[in-house]
Amino acid sequence: MQKKYRLALSSALLLWLAWPPIPYTSVLLLVALVPLLLAAETVITGSDTRKGKKIFLLAGITFLLWNSASIYWVYNSLASAMPGYVAAMVSVIPYGLGAVLMTLAFWLYAQLRKVTTTWFSYLGLISFWIGYEYLHQEWDLCFPWMNLGNGFATTHQLVQWYEYTGVYGGTLWILVVNLLVFERIRVSKTADETTKRRLSLSLAAAAGIPVLWSLVIFGGYKERPDPANVVVVQPNIDPYNKFGDLPVAAQVETLTRLSDSVGQVNTEFFIWPETAIASYTNEEFIRTSPYFLTAQNFLQKYKNGSLLTGIESYALYDSAKTPSARYREDINKYLDAFNAAVLIENSAKVQFYHKSKLVPGVESLPFPNTLSFMKPLFEEFGGSTGGYGRQQEPSVLYAQSGIGAAPVICYESVWGDWVRKGVKKGAQFIAIVTNDGWWGNTSGKDQHFDYAKLRAIETRRWVARSANTGISGFINQRGDVVSRSKWWVATALKADINLNEDLTFYVKHGDFIALAGCFGCGVFGTMLLFCLFRRKKGV
Structure with a gap:
């Protein structure tokens, strides 16, 4: 096997070893892209023909293998969890598309590398990569699960500064350090000692200062006491039996029994998982x-x-009234169905929240105006596409006592920007309700739980997480796991969480790094087009 392909495989291996839920290996992300950069450099500076295609292949191998090894559980669950073959085909696209977009970002860097200076191409790679991550967070085929900044979820002690930057700060850090390591290796035989010394110092500062800063924040962070007793319930109901096979009344009985087993006189919130009440309710x-x-x-x-x-x-x-409403002849009405959360209290007041970040193919039809012709296919195969409505802005659900919870349903907990908007509206803690049992006993449930630690750091809010089965638990404002359930065990957990009303810099200002990256993406993309145009015209 040629050396450049061995290097590409090395990057794939390092990225996988660094990714949650493997513990204590996240720092490998700071060098994981270096072998791929070296492989691309051999192509760019060598005598290869069709350089662009070879770089695309090298990057494609790296990112496809990394994604496949890290989120294999997606494909494991699709065959049995999807409502029909059509929905399954559409649903698998976002997961595979992430590797394609990563490859495209790297290929654009290589093209820029050939027509401009080295450091401009490095800035281009950072911009193209962050631009890809933001696109994959915002468009209809969204799946931000593999954003680089998520990789530090298992070593949250090193990224306490996410309260200022969000996960895009982690992505930026990883890219900068990888590029500095690569540059130091690249010039090791050609640069003078002064240049090499400066690069080494820059590398040490880029890698070390964020870590030291984070450890200082972690060691000095103190929660202000403002306790509220919260209970999370894990009923451990097989997700493939909960809709139809197991009576809803029996499921609710299990939930109330488990809640009572740990409830206290002063308990202010009981949290049940996603679709805990599995009966369509008007x-x-x-x-x-x-x-x-x-x-x-x-x-x-x-x-x-x-x-x-x-x-x-x-x-x-x-x-x-909405794009997702469907006409029902039997009742002569338009129906909008929701994957929702509801707050019930000791009064007639009821508050609803409708899940917004819907899973493409399973819960929403991507690009509904363009693909509207597919709606009947989903309905015929039993899919929910065209039936799940959504709301455009986050909600805060307030208890009688005035405590505000940010309801986050399953997949939504991967969106730092969405969660921080709920906190900005007044939420004092984050309530995640999910149903991770679809994935089986795979790393998917562990990754999903680990990512919640990043939401706690970004917002400095406790996370109370209720899963239908594995993993439920509590995470404090530093991102420490205070308690967690085991997989496939019916249980209830309680904790006195500290409420918080202070807003972090990230909550106030959002994904400013992502927006800067998108701006850079436009600038460097235009620069690349201009250079290629000049080259084609022979100018």
Whole structure:
């Protein structure tokens, strides 16, 4: 095997070893791209023909292998969890597309490397990569799971400064250090001693200062006491049996029994997982639902208690008020179905939140205006596409006592920007409700749990996480796991969490690094086009 392909495989291996949930290896991310950069350099400076195609192949091998090894569980769950073959085909696209976009960002860097200075091409790579991550976070085929900054979820002690930058700060850090290591190796035989010394000092500063800064923050961070007793419940109901095979009444009975097993007189929040109430409920008439009445009867024992639970709900309209509303001939109405969270308390007041970050193919049809012709196919195969509505802005669900929780449903917990918007609106803690059982006992559930630590750091909010089965638990404001459940075990956990009303720099200002990267992407993309145009014209 040629050396450049061995280098590409080395990068894939290092990236995989550094990725959650493998513990204590995240620092490998700071050098994981160096072998690929060296492989590309041999092509750029060599006598190879069709250099662009070879670099695309090298990068494609690296990123496809890394993604496949890290998120294999996606494909493991698709075959059995998807409602139909059409939905499965659409759903698999975002996961594979991430590797393609990474490859494209690297290929653009190599093209820029050939027509401009080395350091300009490095800035271009940083911009193209951050631009790809932002695109894959915002468009209809979104899947930001593999954003580089997420890689430090298992070593959160090293990225406490995410409260200023969010995960894009981690992406920037990883890229900068990798490029400095590569540059130091590249000029080792040609540069003078002064240049090499400066590069070595720059590298030491770029790698070491963020770590030292983070450890200082971590060691000195103290939570302000403002306790609230919260209970999270893990009913451990097989996700493949919860819709239809197992009566909803039996599921609710399990949830209330587990809640009672640890509930206290002063418990203020009980949190049940995503779709815990697995019966489509008309939101307008929820107060007459037997499951709502059961929940209220349960809460009578807890004077200040509120229940935040996942629910499948729907709303009826006289006209197509939303793009996702479907006409139902049998009732002569338009129906909008939701993967929702509802807050129930000891009063008639009910608050709903509708999941916004929907899984492409499973919960939403990407590019609905362009692909509207596919809606009947999804409906015929039993898919929910065209039926799941969403809301455009996050909500805060407030208990009777005035405590505000940011409801985050499953997949949404990967979006730092979405969660921080809920916190900015007044949430004092983050409530994640999820159903990770679809993936089986794979690394998917562990990665999903680890990523929640980054949301705690970014917002300096406790995370209370309720999963249908594995992993439920509590994470404090530093990102430390205070308690967690085991996989495939029915349980309930309680904690006195500290509420927080202070806003971090990141909560106030959002993904400013991503926006700067997108601007740079435009600048360097234009520069590349201009240089290629001049070369073609022979100017």
